[in-house]
Amino acid sequence: MFEVKQSIAIAKPWLGDAEAEAVTRAIRSGWVTQGPEVAAFEQEFAATVGAKYACAVSNCTTALHLALLAVGVQPNDEVITVSHSYIATANSIRYCGAIPVFVDIEPQTYNINPMLIENAISDRTRAILVVHQMGMPCDLKAILAIANHYHLPVIEDAACAIGSEILWDEQWEKIGKPHGDIACFSFHPRKVITTGDGGMITTANPEWNRLFHLWRQHSMDVSDTVRHGAKQVIFESYPMLGYNYRMTDLQAAVGREQLKRLPEIVSRRRFLAQQYSKKLSDLELKLPTEPRWAKSNWQSYCVRLPNQLDQRQLMQAMLDMGVATRRGIMCAHREPAYLKHFKAEQSLIESEQAQDSAILIPLYYQMTEAEQDYIVNILKTACQV
Numbered sequence: 001m002f003e004v005k006q007s008i009a010i011a012k013p014w015l016g017d018a019e020a021e022a023v024t025r026a027i028r029s030g031w032v033t034q035g036p037e038v039a040a041f042e043q044e045f046a047a048t049v050g051a052k053y054a055c056a057v058s059n060c061t062t063a064l065h066l067a068l069l070a071v072g073v074q075p076n077d078e079v080i081t082v083s084h085s086y087i088a089t090a091n092s093i094r095y096c097g098a099i100p101v102f103v104d105i106e107p108q109t110y111n112i113n114p115m116l117i118e119n120a121i122s123d124r125t126r127a128i129l130v131v132h133q134m135g136m137p138c139d140l141k142a143i144l145a146i147a148n149h150y151h152l153p154v155i156e157d158a159a160c161a162i163g164s165e166i167l168w169d170e171q172w173e174k175i176g177k178p179h180g181d182i183a184c185f186s187f188h189p190r191k192v193i194t195t196g197d198g199g200m201i202t203t204a205n206p207e208w209n210r211l212f213h214l215w216r217q218h219s220m221d222v223s224d225t226v227r228h229g230a231k232q233v234i235f236e237s238y239p240m241l242g243y244n245y246r247m248t249d250l251q252a253a254v255g256r257e258q259l260k261r262l263p264e265i266v267s268r269r270r271f272l273a274q275q276y277s278k279k280l281s282d283l284e285l286k287l288p289t290e291p292r293w294a295k296s297n298w299q300s301y302c303v304r305l306p307n308q309l310d311q312r313q314l315m316q317a318m319l320d321m322g323v324a325t326r327r328g329i330m331c332a333h334r335e336p337a338y339l340k341h342f343k344a345e346q347s348l349i350e351s352e353q354a355q356d357s358a359i360l361i362p363l364y365y366q367m368t369e370a371e372q373d374y375i376v377n378i379l380k381t382a383c384q385v
């Protein structure tokens with residue numbers, strides 16, 4: 001065995017002086033909550049992913065909630081989605097009083113299996129909420145064909161997928177254009193770029209975009225910036241129910257700097273993922289691969305263990321060597337909070353097996369070759385036993 005040489009985190013945000021200066025700029029400006037930095041961040045984000053409109057919100061969970069409301073999801077409606085995702089995906093459906101209908105995943109991509117969607121559609125289905133899991137684009141072409149046939153809106157949970165790309169009419173396009181009706185992003189530190197916490201909603205629909213901007217601020221019909229700059233007294237009003245889902249200018253100032261780093265972050269992550277795939281290729285692990293039409297941002301690198309390797313034991317052995325890992329993506333339907341709160345008329349066996357037999361290994365922009373080799377060597381030793 002080797003000596004424990006280092007402590008390697010599962011993920012690390014890449015934040016530097018530029019972010020520190022940006023947040024200082026916002027503080028010195030005297031304007032700290034949703035204001036000019038948020039507006040600029042929205043524009044720059046929309047340009048980055050090729051979206052017509054973008055609306056910044058407090059996180060991706062609130063983004064998903066507003067997206068579902070915009071497409072008209074109401075209490076007792078059904079929304080088709082996956083169980084195999086961070087619990088926020090299914091929770092956002094329940095915030096609307098609606099019922100998540102879980103469909104199984106494809107074992108290779110960890111994304112919704114398009115072949116299983118049609119069977120899950122009922123009279124009460126109001127929307128399809130798909131996830132680009134771990135940054136790997138899901139099969140949007142196949143999903144949209146079904147959705148269009150049944151006139152169902154498609155919301156993309158792109159929490160992990162900033163910078164990921166999909167081949168669309170012979171061109172590589174960014175996830176978030178969006179190819180469905182609405183896409184939602186997260187800036188949690190576990191994702192590819194971060195604002196501490198934060199989210200973004202993109203769409204090509206001007207009416208929905210207007211609603212997102214209203215709803216995130218209790219539907220107040222005059223923005224703070226307009227009121228602040230007005231020469232005349234303005235009384236605002238609240239035409240409908242809204243929420244406090246605002247992003248702050250402190251966060252947006254950081255986000256604008258993070259966007260500048262995005263190309264470099266994604267290209268480094270792609271390089272590191274490629275290195276993992278090379279260095280682990282002769283082991284008995286099942287490694288992630290991209291479909292021909294997808295380029296991941298490698299938000300996570302997920303390996304499938306062979307039967308004889310115990311997931312928890314391996315994770316503990318790696319932790320003992322100073323390397324943090326995570327088990328496969330959770331399944332919401334197995335959590336107590338979901339006991340009677342979902343519908344699944346199909347088997348979710350692939351979702352369960354993915355949770356039980358996969359592990360996520362460290363991957364971050366700053367990872368050195370030595371760190372990566374250290375992780376690879378531990379996995380090699382573990383796979384020999």
Ligand SMILES: *Cc1c(COP(=O)(O)O)cnc(C)c1O
Pocket residue numbers: 059060061062085086088089131133157159160185186187188198199
């Ligand atoms: C992280 C994550 C979310 C939630 O994002 P927050 O910004 O933390 O609310 C939603 N869906 C998926 C797939 C995620 O990975």
